Amino acid sequence: MAEVELSNISKTFEGAPRPVLTDISFTVKDTEFVSLLGPSGCGKTTLLRIIAGLEDQTSGKVAIGALDMNRVAPRDRDMAFVFQNYALYPHFSVEDNISLGLRLRKVDKAEITARVKTTTEMLGLEALLERKPRALSGGQRQRVALARALVRNPKVFLLDEPLSNLDAKLRDKTRGELRLLFKKVNGTVIYVTHDQIEAMTMSDKIVILQEGKIQQVGTPSEIYEKPANIFVATFIGMPQMNILQKKEMTAMGYALSGPEAGLSDLTCGIRPEDLEVSAAPREGWLEAAVDLCEPTGALTTLTLSAGGTALRCSTTLKWPLAQTRAWFTFKREHMHFFSTAEGTRL
Numbered sequence: 001m002a003e004v005e006l007s008n009i010s011k012t013f014e015g016a017p018r019p020v021l022t023d024i025s026f027t028v029k030d031t032e033f034v035s036l037l038g039p040s041g042c043g044k045t046t047l048l049r050i051i052a053g054l055e056d057q058t059s060g061k062v063a064i065g066a067l068d069m070n071r072v073a074p075r076d077r078d079m080a081f082v083f084q085n086y087a088l089y090p091h092f093s094v095e096d097n098i099s100l101g102l103r104l105r106k107v108d109k110a111e112i113t114a115r116v117k118t119t120t121e122m123l124g125l126e127a128l129l130e131r132k133p134r135a136l137s138g139g140q141r142q143r144v145a146l147a148r149a150l151v152r153n154p155k156v157f158l159l160d161e162p163l164s165n166l167d168a169k170l171r172d173k174t175r176g177e178l179r180l181l182f183k184k185v186n187g188t189v190i191y192v193t194h195d196q197i198e199a200m201t202m203s204d205k206i207v208i209l210q211e212g213k214i215q216q217v218g219t220p221s222e223i224y225e226k227p228a229n230i231f232v233a234t235f236i237g238m239p240q241m242n243i244l245q246k247k248e249m250t251a252m253g254y255a256l257s258g259p260e261a262g263l264s265d266l267t268c269g270i271r272p273e274d275l276e277v278s279a280a281p282r283e284g285w286l287e288a289a290v291d292l293c294e295p296t297g298a299l300t301t302l303t304l305s306a307g308g309t310a311l312r313c314s315t316t317l318k319w320p321l322a323q324t325r326a327w328f329t330f331k332r333e334h335m336h337f338f339s340t341a342e343g344t345r346l
């Protein structure tokens with residue numbers, strides 16, 4: 001069993017005024033794909049390095065399969081780390097880069113040959129085995145780094161933004177491939193990314209971090225449908241959720257109904273796809289100016305302005321470019337409500 005359990009991990013670097021990580025606890029189940037998602041600088045790499053044993057936590061515990069890792073050296077933790085910059089050995093061939101970890105661990109020669117063969121075939125690297133890393137494209141290097149991790153058949157894979165050096169198209173394609181690959185090998189994966197699309201599309205579970213603190217842990221749909229606070233609500237989803245104060249809604253002419261209407265400490269959230277929009281007036285709908293129309297093919301994003309507040313709306317309508325007025329309404333049942341003071345979901 002390769003269950004990873006983090007309990008109350010905190011980290012303050014020596015001489016630093018503030019902790020980089022505060023009280024991090026979550027569990028990664030055997031064969032689960034978990035993403036650590038958050039903006040740059042929120043502590044993702046530090047946390048991954050602590051899990052790998054490359055960095056010491058200030059307090060808290062890392063356990064794998066119920067075994068406390070605190071006294072286990074990195075090389076004995078049976079985890080494979082794929083670094084953001086891949087960290088390939090420049091003077092080694094692709095084959096040697098891939099097999100090095102097994103050779104260092106004194107794995108039987110025939111076994112090494114067999115495992116390298118399976119892994120390189122799986123990743124389509126057979127033709128590149130003799131090459132040096134500098135003679136590879138970014139995408140090929142990324143595959144070699146991945147092969148080096150896979151060939152070890154570790155208990156846990158740790159990946160630090162493995163797609164961030166690829167161009168957008170390749171990133172798109174590789175996302176799905178990685179997901180399938182790790183399912184195929186029944187891998188337990190902790191995947192660091194700042195990219196919400198990667199986290200949403202690849203993960204069984206997402207851990208959202210901000211400034212070293214967990215904001216929410218949940219499946220992609222739980223996080224999308226029930227964001228725990230305004231940070232998560234606006235971090236996940238493109239274009240981002242509209243955040244409206246009560247007085248802004250009033251200025252638009254929108255009268256909030258239901259139990260929330262009476263609350264004074266209230267911020268409303270509404271996703272762009274939960275605004276209904278029309279190019280012609282509709283009974284009971286509100287009027288807005290269209291400040292910007294951004295067609296992307298299947299979806300068009302409109303930036304509306306109503307009562308002095310900007311609102312973004314995604315629609316499948318083919319919006320007439322010359323149309324500068326719009327009528328809209330909110331899907332009431334899809335509204336999110338937060339405490340303005342705390343930022344937390346009500």
Ligand SMILES: Nc1ncnc2c1ncn2[C@@H]1O[C@H](COP(=O)(O)OP(=O)(O)O)[C@@H](O)[C@H]1O
Nearest residue numbers: 013016020038039040041042043044045046047
């Ligand atoms: N060795 C270190 N010494 C001091 N501060 C560090 C060190 N490594 C990272 N930090 C700081 O910790 C914070 C989190 O960094 P990091 O874990 O790399 O974030 P992320 O991977 O989410 O971008 C940053 O403010 C960074 O400057």
Ligand SMILES: [Mg+2]
Nearest residue numbers: 041044045046
């Ligand atoms: Mg990082």
